[in-house]
Amino acid sequence: MSAPEWIDDWYSLCFDNRFTRELPADPESSNTTRQVHNACYSRVHPKPVASPKLIAYSAEVAEQLGIPPALLESQQFAEVFSGNAVHPSMDPFAMCYGGHQFGNWAGQLGDGRAINLTEVTAADGRHYTLQLKGAGPTPYSRFADGLAVLRSSVREFLCSEAMHHLGVPTTRALSLVLTGDSVTRDMFYDGNAKQEPGAVVCRVAPSFVRLGSFQIFASRDEFETLRKLVDFTIRNDFPHLGPPSPEVYAEWFAEVCQRTAELMVHWMRVGFVHGVMNTDNLSILGLTIDYGPYGWLEDYDPNWTPNTTDAQGRRYRYSYQPQIAQWNLVQFAGAILPLVDNDVDQLQPGLRHYVATFDEGWHSMMAAKLGLGKFRGEDDKKLFSDLLDVLQLAETDMTLFYRRLADVSCDDAVDSVCDQLSDAYYQPDEINDQVRQATNEWFDRYRERIRSESISDDRRRQRMNRVNPLYVLRNYLAQLAIDRSEQGDHSGISELLDVLRNPYQEQPGKQAFAEKRPEWARHRAGCSMLSCSS
Ligand code: AMP
Ligand code: MG
Numbered sequence: 001m002s003a004p005e006w007i008d009d010w011y012s013l014c015f016d017n018r019f020t021r022e023l024p025a026d027p028e029s030s031n032t033t034r035q036v037h038n039a040c041y042s043r044v045h046p047k048p049v050a051s052p053k054l055i056a057y058s059a060e061v062a063e064q065l066g067i068p069p070a071l072l073e074s075q076q077f078a079e080v081f082s083g084n085a086v087h088p089s090m091d092p093f094a095m096c097y098g099g100h101q102f103g104n105w106a107g108q109l110g111d112g113r114a115i116n117l118t119e120v121t122a123a124d125g126r127h128y129t130l131q132l133k134g135a136g137p138t139p140y141s142r143f144a145d146g147l148a149v150l151r152s153s154v155r156e157f158l159c160s161e162a163m164h165h166l167g168v169p170t171t172r173a174l175s176l177v178l179t180g181d182s183v184t185r186d187m188f189y190d191g192n193a194k195q196e197p198g199a200v201v202c203r204v205a206p207s208f209v210r211l212g213s214f215q216i217f218a219s220r221d222e223f224e225t226l227r228k229l230v231d232f233t234i235r236n237d238f239p240h241l242g243p244p245s246p247e248v249y250a251e252w253f254a255e256v257c258q259r260t261a262e263l264m265v266h267w268m269r270v271g272f273v274h275g276v277m278n279t280d281n282l283s284i285l286g287l288t289i290d291y292g293p294y295g296w297l298e299d300y301d302p303n304w305t306p307n308t309t310d311a312q313g314r315r316y317r318y319s320y321q322p323q324i325a326q327w328n329l330v331q332f333a334g335a336i337l338p339l340v341d342n343d344v345d346q347l348q349p350g351l352r353h354y355v356a357t358f359d360e361g362w363h364s365m366m367a368a369k370l371g372l373g374k375f376r377g378e379d380d381k382k383l384f385s386d387l388l389d390v391l392q393l394a395e396t397d398m399t400l401f402y403r404r405l406a407d408v409s410c411d412d413a414v415d416s417v418c419d420q421l422s423d424a425y426y427q428p429d430e431i432n433d434q435v436r437q438a439t440n441e442w443f444d445r446y447r448e449r450i451r452s453e454s455i456s457d458d459r460r461r462q463r464m465n466r467v468n469p470l471y472v473l474r475n476y477l478a479q480l481a482i483d484r485s486e487q488g489d490h491s492g493i494s495e496l497l498d499v500l501r502n503p504y505q506e507q508p509g510k511q512a513f514a515e516k517r518p519e520w521a522r523h524r525a526g527c528s529m530l531s532c533s534s
Contacts, residue, residue: 046083047136051180066123094138098216099280110140152534212280259286271297293530
């Protein structure tokens with residue numbers, strides 16, 4: 001299919017394709033699966049789709065990019081953001097990267113189904129890449145089709161925006177378009193393939209470069225290309241560090257470590273489990289990237305992972321995320337070592353900075369979750385870790401627990417804390433004397449600690465509700481919106497997004513979005529079990 005005539009005159013974003021302008025390209029132009037050497041990307045056009053239809057968009061992202069609201073609802077918008085119509089000033093490409101998957105070096109991966117449509121300078125003066133996910137095969141597609149199905153695209157769209165509104169660094173999502181084509185998927189790799197509706201999400205970020213983007217060149221001894229990508233990234237995304245030099249490389253590494261540590265603190269705060277923390281799925285900017293089989297903690301279970309592909313080793317379980325990120329940063333350090341004369345001592349401070357940033361961030365985050373003004377050391381540490389033990393005595397909804405705790409008075413006498421927290425518990429019969437006693441004992445210490453700050457119940461509640469969300473993208477809520485969308489009613493996606501725009505503020509009439517997981521969702525595919533098949 002050739003581009004339609006109207007595209008030449010179509011609304012013009014402020015195109016600025018610096019990735020393709022400044023970095024080495026794959027000289028080969030055929031779109032065939034292959035190893036690509038000494039190049040950061042391959043030029044490739046999205047695969048045309050049958051009948052694109054916009055089913056959801058983020059008005060905030062559109063505004064940030066300067067896309068007028070009227071344009072969003074036009075058919076031309078759907079044609080452009082499904083990849084059907086490519087503006088002549090766009091320069092679409094797929095990036096080459098590698099990665100460690102589940103702890104093993106996997107060699108070249110790359111954008112197998114993501115096509116960077118264009119880069120733009122937005123209305124806010126900042127630079128963004130607009131990337132279509134599910135837009136067809138690229139040289140990096142390996143054995144797969146380059147496409148994405150509706151269910152995984154709804155999940156990516158909603159979670160990107162939900163995370164942003166929670167204050168968690170993330171790639172954003174501009175639009176979700178149904179392609180009108182169907183895609184074959186075997187959801188649990190068990191021989192039950194079926195046809196599913198295809199979709200394309202347009203993701204937006206200042207950069208989609210990953211830790212694995214650097215690893216691929218180091219693994220192939222392509223040091224010149226490695227240096228070019230590092231210098232490009234520092235110049236454009238870390239300009240405050242100054243012109244690249246060995247000292248700047250070390251500072252840059254430390255900043256990547258810091259941002260990653262801060263991201264881990266956020267994930268732990270809101271109960272997000274990424275599910276596939278391979279080095280190719282960690283952003284160089286410390287953004288949450290690649291929403292696949294992610295999930296949200298319902299009952300507080302540090303060993304939980306939503307990803308059935310990881311069910312055996314549970315490498316990417318909730319509680320391991322901070323140490324997995326650190327492991328990934330060590331691999332990244334190995335990749336950029338040649339730039340600091342292979343002197344490990346140059347990068348050690350960055351890794352130590354990771355640990356220090358995470359520890360400090362964890363302590364102040366936990367203090368904030370409990371409404372404490374400031375972390376006060378060992379006694380507070382013990383208070384936090386004992387709380388996490390208490391949370392595991394009975395199946396307890398993490399999100400509701402912190403919101404309900406904010407409502408329990410520390411000024412007045414309280415008989416049984418458990419009664420006041422009751423709607424956070426999944427199984428009322430689990431709340432036996434032992435659970436009651438342990439919870440009361442913990443609460444007594446907490447109350448003493450709160451009283452030592454002389455802070456009122458009201459003030460404490462306000463503090464806590466600013467960091468403990470009431471509305472998160474509960475796995476089953478996403479699935480309900482998907483079920484409806486697969487039946488042709490897409491309104492559930494925007495309804496959910498609307499609530500998730502204000503996750504910390506109680507919204508009248510929206511109680512249904514703040515309830516713990518219903519029993520039917522406990523073992524249902526898509527709710528508690530997801531795979532990488534998307
Ligand atoms: P992920 O685990 O989703 O981050 O994917 C790992 C690698 O597989 C990346 O290089 C993806 O681009 C690629 N990939 C995943 N799904 C597909 C697909 N349907 N078609 C082509 N490549 C894919
Ligand atoms: Mg990925």
